[in-house]
Amino acid sequence: MSTIKHAALVAVSALGLTGCAQNLGTQAVNDFGRFTALEAGETTVMDVHRSFGQPHAVAVIDETGERMWSYASLRARTNASTYIPFVGMVTGGSDVDATVATFYFDASDRYLRAERNEQSRYKNMWLMMGDSMTRSGEADRVCAEMARLDLECDEQAAMQNAANIDNFLE
Amino acid sequence: MIRASMIAATLALGGCASLSEGTMEPSQAVLFTSAPSGAYVSQGPRTLCQTPCQVRRSEMRVMEGYTFTFADGEAVEVDLRTEANGALLGNILFGGVLGGAVDLATGRGFVREGHVHVEQGAE
Numbered sequence: 001m002s003t004i005k006h007a008a009l010v011a012v013s014a015l016g017l018t019g020c021a022q023n024l025g026t027q028a029v030n031d032f033g034r035f036t037a038l039e040a041g042e043t044t045v046m047d048v049h050r051s052f053g054q055p056h057a058v059a060v061i062d063e064t065g066e067r068m069w070s071y072a073s074l075r076a077r078t079n080a081s082t083y084i085p086f087v088g089m090v091t092g093g094s095d096v097d098a099t100v101a102t103f104y105f106d107a108s109d110r111y112l113r114a115e116r117n118e119q120s121r122y123k124n125m126w127l128m129m130g131d132s133m134t135r136s137g138e139a140d141r142v143c144a145e146m147a148r149l150d151l152e153c154d155e156q157a158a159m160q161n162a163a164n165i166d167n168f169l170e
Numbered sequence: 171m172i173r174a175s176m177i178a179a180t181l182a183l184g185g186c187a188s189l190s191e192g193t194m195e196p197s198q199a200v201l202f203t204s205a206p207s208g209a210y211v212s213q214g215p216r217t218l219c220q221t222p223c224q225v226r227r228s229e230m231r232v233m234e235g236y237t238f239t240f241a242d243g244e245a246v247e248v249d250l251r252t253e254a255n256g257a258l259l260g261n262i263l264f265g266g267v268l269g270g271a272v273d274l275a276t277g278r279g280f281v282r283e284g285h286v287h288v289e290q291g292a293e
Contacts (some may be wrong), residue, residue, distance in 0.1 A: 061203050063287050066222050104222050106207070115224060169198075 024074040024164045028052045029101040035114060038103075043111035045069070045149065048103050054154055056161035057138055058145040065107030067145075072161070073099040074168050079122060093124040096168045123168055131166045138162035199224040202236070204279075205289045209238040209246075238277070238288040246277035246288050 028034055034051050037043075048069060049055075055069035075097040082092030097120050104112040139162040143153035202211045204221040211218045211225075213234050218225045221238070236248040249271050272279040272288055279288035 059201075061201075061222060061287075063289075064203055064205050064207060064222070066203070066207065068222070102224060112207070112222070113220070117226065119226075 021075060021077040024076065024168075025056065025072040025161065026053060027073055029071050029073045029099050029116065035101075035116070038111055038114060040112055041110055045105050045109040045111070048105075048111060049149070049151065052101075052103075054146065054151075054157060055142055057165060058141045066112070067105045067109070068102055069105070069145075070100060070102045072101075072165065072169060074164055076168060082125070090126075091124070093122055093126075093128065094168065096121050096123055098169060100169070128167050138165055198228075199226045199284075200230065201285045202238075203285070203287045204238055204240070205287075206240070209240045209288065209290075211286075212237045212239065236286060240290050244276060244290060246279070246290065247273040248279070248281060248286060248288065249273070250281070 028051070037051065038048070045067070052069075052071055056072050057068075057070040059068040059070075060066075061068070076094045077096075079091070079093045079095050082088045084091075097118075099116065099118050101114060101116045103114045106112055139155065139158035142158045142162070143155060146153035201224050202219060202221050207221050209221045211221060211223070213231055213236055218230065218236070233250065235250045238246045238248070240246075272281070277288050277290055279286070
C-alpha cells in the first residue's frame with residue numbers, strides 16, 4: 001500500500017478534527033446480540049468475520065499460535081481548548097470515546113473468548129501527528145490475515161481503520 | 171525555541187507508543203499469554219483475567235508481580251522486582267511493562283514491554 005495513500009487518509013482524519021464530532025470504526029461492537037451468538041470452541045474465525053466484518057487490527061501470538069482480532073468504534077469530538085487562541089496551539093486535540101472489542105482464537109482458528117472495553121480519553125493533536133507519522137503497518141497485517149483466510153481485503157477500509165488506530169488509540 | 175522543544179518532546183513521546191504490534195492500545199494494556207492457554211493471571215488475591223487476555227494498565231498495580239495458575243493448580247510467579255533500575259523507571263513512566271523474571275523452578279517465559287508470557291513446567 002502506498003505511503004501517499006496512507007498519508008492522504010491520515011490527513012483526512014486530521015481534517016476531521018476541525019468538525020464538531022465524527023463517528024469512526026464499526027457499530028457492530030455495540031451490538032450485544034452478535035457477542036451472545038459466539039460460542040467458545042465452536043465459533044470460527046470465519047463466523048466472526050461474517051458477523052463483525054474485516055478486523056481493524058490483527059495480532060498473532062508467536063509462542064502459542066493464537067490470534068487476536070480487534071475492532072473499534074470511536075466517537076471523536078474536538079476538545080474545547082482547541083478553540084482558545086494560542087493556548088489551543090499547545091493543548092488542542094480530541095476527546096475520544098472508544099469501544100474496543102478483541103476476539104481471541106486458538107491456533108486452529110476456533111474462537112476462545114472476547115473482551116470489550118469502553119473508555120474515554122483526550123488525545124493531544126501533536127501526539128496525534130506524531131503517531132500518524134509512525135506507520136504501524138496495521139493495514140498490511142489485516143490484509144495478510146484476509147489473504148491467509150482466502151478472503152478479499154478492503155484495502156481502503158484497512159488503511160482508514162489503521163489511521164484511526166494510529167490517531168486515536170495508540 | 172520553546173515551541174520547537176515542546177513539539178519535539180511530544181513527537182518523541184508519540185514514538186514510544188507502539189510497543190506490541192497488532193494489538194490496539196499497545197501503550198495502554200498488557201497482553202498475558204501462556205502455554206498451555208487458560209491460565210488465570212492474578213495480582214495478590216485479585217484475578218485479572220484468563221490467558222490469552224489483555225488488561226489495561228490502569229486496572230493493575232504497578233510494582234506488583236503476577237501469578238499464573240494453570241488448570242492443574244500449578245502456579246508460576248512472575249517477579250517484577252528483579253530489574254528495578256533506571257531503564258525500568260523509563261518503562262513505568264512511558265508505558266512499558268516492568269522487566270522481571272519468571273520463577274524458573276516452576277515455569278519458563280518472558281516479560282517484555284507490553285507482553286508477559288509464561289510456560290508451564292521447568293526445563
